[in-house]
Amino acid sequence: xxxxxxxxxxxxxxxxxxxxxxxxxxxxxxxxxxxxxxxxxxxxxxxxxxxxxxxxxxxxxxxxxxxxxxxxxxxxxxxxxxxxxxxxxxxxxxxxxxxxxxxxxxxxxxxxxxxxxxxxxxxxxxxxxxxxxxxxxxxxxxxxxxxxxxxxxxxxxxxxxxxxxxxxxxxxxxxxxxxxxxxxxxxxxxxxxxxxxxxxxxxxxxxxxxxxxxxxx
Numbered sequence: 508x509x510x511x512x513x514x515x516x517x518x519x520x521x522x523x524x525x526x527x528x529x530x531x532x533x534x535x536x537x538x539x540x541x542x543x544x545x546x547x548x549x550x551x552x553x554x555x556x557x558x559x560x561x562x563x564x565x566x567x568x569x570x571x572x573x574x575x576x577x578x579x580x581x582x583x584x585x586x587x588x589x590x591x592x593x594x595x596x597x598x599x600x601x602x603x604x605x606x607x608x609x610x611x612x613x614x615x616x617x618x619x620x621x622x623x624x625x626x627x628x629x630x631x632x633x634x635x636x637x638x639x640x641x642x643x644x645x646x647x648x649x650x651x652x653x654x655x656x657x658x659x660x661x662x663x664x665x666x667x668x669x670x671x672x673x674x675x676x677x678x679x680x681x682x683x684x685x686x687x688x689x690x691x692x693x694x695x696x697x698x699x700x701x702x703x704x705x706x707x708x709x710x711x712x713x714x715x716x717x718x719x720x721x722x723x724x
Contacts, residue, residue, distance in 0.1 A: 516567060634653060
């Protein structure tokens with residue numbers, strides 16, 4: 508019999524990751540996703556998904572005083588929305604046309620290249636930023652879990668592209684992997700790896716504890 512309680516953190520993270528992808532896709536379907544329409548409106552599924560993710564994290568990281576917990580959650584919410592906004596800008600200019608493209612091409616070459624490929628730096632920033640926020644508030648996570656998270660994020664790109672091309676034969680690039688919502692569960696799970704340790708905590712994570720120390724108990 509599978510010890511559900513022992514694996515609850517990873518099982519609940521998988522469910523949460525899929526749920527985040529479903530929320531994203533439903534919002535896209537509601538507004539329409541022809542061309543670049545999906546980039547032109549605010550995505551409420553992002554802050555909502557982050558709130559659900561932070562709720563999951565709050566059940567894993569304790570005890571922390573209420574004021575400190577509120578600050579961590581607010582900073583994380585703002586941080587993720589800013590990163591996602593920058594990713595949307597990068598993807599927009601990867602697919603822009605018309606007068607907007609003409610103005611964009613007048614920028615210096617180095618800036619054009621940086622904007623076009625900045626999403627490759629912004630995606631792992633989700634893990635690096637989360638890790639940094641935790642460290643600022645004295646919640647210690649060993650560096651190797653950050654590396655696992657970053658590797659998983661970069662791995663999610665080819666995996667999500669493969670799945671996207673299999674399910675949607677005419678959708679062939681990263682912008683479609685994001686627009687269809689295929690990559691969202693992978694990104695969510697990748698960031699969650701920071702909190703999993705060895706398949707979940709043996710006991711609640713406390714400030715100034717490390718996942719490695721806890722997993723040895």
